Amino acid sequence: MSKLVVISGPSGVGKGTIVSHLKEMYQEKNEKLYLSISCTTRNIREGEIDKVHYYFISEEEFKEKIKNNDFLEYNQYGTGKYYGTPKSTVINYLNDGYDVILEIDINGYKQIKENYPDCIGIFIMPPNEKELYKRLKNRNTETEEVIKTRLETAKYEIENKDIYDYIIVNKNNQSEHSAEEIYNIMHR
Numbered sequence: 001m002s003k004l005v006v007i008s009g010p011s012g013v014g015k016g017t018i019v020s021h022l023k024e025m026y027q028e029k030n031e032k033l034y035l036s037i038s039c040t041t042r043n044i045r046e047g048e049i050d051k052v053h054y055y056f057i058s059e060e061e062f063k064e065k066i067k068n069n070d071f072l073e074y075n076q077y078g079t080g081k082y083y084g085t086p087k088s089t090v091i092n093y094l095n096d097g098y099d100v101i102l103e104i105d106i107n108g109y110k111q112i113k114e115n116y117p118d119c120i121g122i123f124i125m126p127p128n129e130k131e132l133y134k135r136l137k138n139r140n141t142e143t144e145e146v147i148k149t150r151l152e153t154a155k156y157e158i159e160n161k162d163i164y165d166y167i168i169v170n171k172n173n174q175s176e177h178s179a180e181e182i183y184n185i186m187h188r
C-alpha cells in the first residue's frame with residue numbers, strides 16, 4: 001500500500017538533501033516516489049524554479065484555492081506567507097501506487113495526521129540545537145523579521161517534536177544515513 005509521509009524539521013537542518021538522497025534510493029530500486037510540490041505566496045529565492053520547488057502564486061490565487069477546497073492542508077507561516085499542499089495531485093499519486101512525501105511544517109502535519117491517521121510523521125532534528133540557532137541567525141540572505149520568525153518556529157517545532165511518529169537526528173554530513181533510516185521506516 002502507498003505510504004503518505006510527512007517530513008518536518010527546522011529550516012537549515014538539511015531536509016532538502018535528505019529527501020533528494022531518498023529520491024535516488026527509490027530510483028535505483030525502481031520504486032515509485034512522489035515529492036509533493038506545495039503552493040506558496042512567498043517570494044521566489046535565487047536558484048529556485050517555479051513549478052519545481054514550489055508553485056509560486058499570488059495571495060488572491062491562494063485564497064481562491066482555499067475557497068475551492070483545493071488543499072489537503074495549508075498554513076500561514078512566519079511572516080504571513082501562505083503555504084499549502086495541493087490535494088488532488090497527492091491523492092492521484094497515492095492511488096497510482098506512489099509513496100508520497102510532504103515536506104511541510106508542524107501545523108500542516110497536525111492537519112494531515114487528523115485527516116489521515118495512517119500517515120507517517122518524521123521529524124528531523126539537528127545534532128546540536130545551539131549550533132542551528134546560531135546558523136539561522138547568521139543567514140544573511142533573510143531579513144531580521146524573517147530570521148526572528150524562523151528561530152521562533154524552530155524552537156516551537158523542536159519543543160513539540162514528540163507528536164511525530166519518528167525523530168531522526170541528522171548528524172553532520174550524514175544525510176545519506178538519515179535517508180536510509182527514512183527508507184527503512186517507509187518499508188516496515
Ligand code: 5GP
Nearest residue numbers: 038074075077083084085103104105107108
Ligand atoms: P521555506 O520558505 O523555507 O521554503 O519553507 C518554510 C516552511 O514552510 C518550512 O518549514 C516548510 O517545510 C514549510 N512548508 C513548505 N510547504 C508547505 C506546505 O505546503 N504546507 C505547510 N503547512 N508548510 C509548508
